[in-house]
């Protein structure tokens with residue numbers, strides 16, 4: 190069997206760490222793909238060998254849950270101490286994963302989605318109107334973050350936070366993530382030390398999350414799910430398990446959607462024809478976006494295709510990691526259950542054998558029919574994103590309000606993507622001006 194290629198400058202003990210950017214690992218992994226091809230390996234310190242998969246053809250077999258299982262890679266291992274029993278971080282075989290999954294599922298049912306819709310609509314309207322009154326240009330990355338956090342706390346938990354409380358949470362979260370990213374100084378330092386301590390700032394984060402859980406309304410879908418004691422769905426969650434799930438929901442439930450909306454606005458500012466087509470679709474409803482019912486949002490097919498295309502080009506969760514359940518071959522290379530297989534969506538979503546002109550922003554491609562199997566911005570199988578429907582609904586609704594209310598003006602901003610480890614445009618600025626026809 191041929192040797193698996195690896196990045197240049199491999200050094201004893203450290204492995205390939207020097208070839209990877211600690212601040213933007215997903216992007217540096219993707220840069221190597223150009224030279225190393227559809228599959229290559231990375232070895233870093235004591236971590237298992239990681240096979241990087243960059244093509245749709247090689248990714249496809251790995252999407253099969255029967256032969257592959259989720260593993261937490263370096264980023265999740267660093268974040269897991271924030272919520273050790275949190276849905277995102279537990280093993281599929283761990284009973285607590287099934288318990289938390291079954292408890293939370295009703296919070297993403299159709300009935301729950303209707304509640305989110307009703308709660309989100311006025312919040313989005315209020316934020317979007319305010320954007321137009323701010324000194325221009327505005328920092329879209331910050332404002333989408335604040336909006337998305339307001340939405341998950343109010344619509345998900347029924348908790349009304351002040352702007353200051355929201356800003357404090359977002360600051361604490363980033364401070365915490367930055368501390369866990371000690372790899373910025375020495376990549377994968379925790380692997381050398383063999384420790385994964387609970388970092389400073391965690392106490393402040395937990396206090397905030399407990400405040401949201403305790404001040405929320407039992408009627409809101411996520412609060413209701415965490416407090417549910419129906420024996421049909423197993424044992425009630427302990428306080429600690431409930432807080433862990435809330436940590437995951439509050440972080441995964443806003444950071445990703447905020448990044449998606451910010452990337453979409455970046456693309457729309459560069460493609461005014463797409464923005465106009467979405468406005469025409471909205472005009473056809475004959476109503477203000479704030480008056481649309483839950484069911485109407487599914488009819489906004491072009492707006493939805495803008496979100497789909499945004500997540501193709503900018504998968505905010507840029508990869509997920511799997512391990513083989515038994516020895517396997519991938520691209521002619523032997524894979525053992527000890528290896529990690531990194532499905533690199535930044536490359537797979539732009540595979541030219543699947544997507545024509547893959548770097549071009551073209552929402553139209555999602556109108557033709559279902560996307561290819563390897564379009565996986567929300568992961569796959571049993572461990573796919575539980576919040577997918579909520580995220581898509583929220584993104585479409587936010588864009589509907591924004592495009593109805595404002596014109597988008599560019600500022601000369603050049604795309605610079607930061608990784609937390611989810612992706613978002615760093616300090617994206619745009620000018621928004623109220624549209625005469627908006628009311």
Ligand code: HEM
Pocket residue numbers: 259276277278290437438441442443445446449500504505506508509510565566567568569571572573574575576577579580581
């Ligand atoms: C555009 C927005 C979003 C994207 C792109 C996204 C992406 C993903 C991906 C790729 C995974 C799988 C990770 C893996 O296999 O390791 C995942 C899992 C998860 N997501 Fe999302 N997500 C988004 C929004 C949300 C929202 C709004 C929530 C909650 C309110 C949420 C909660 C979760 C949870 C709890 C998991 C773990 C599920 C499990 O392992 O059982 N996500 N997400």
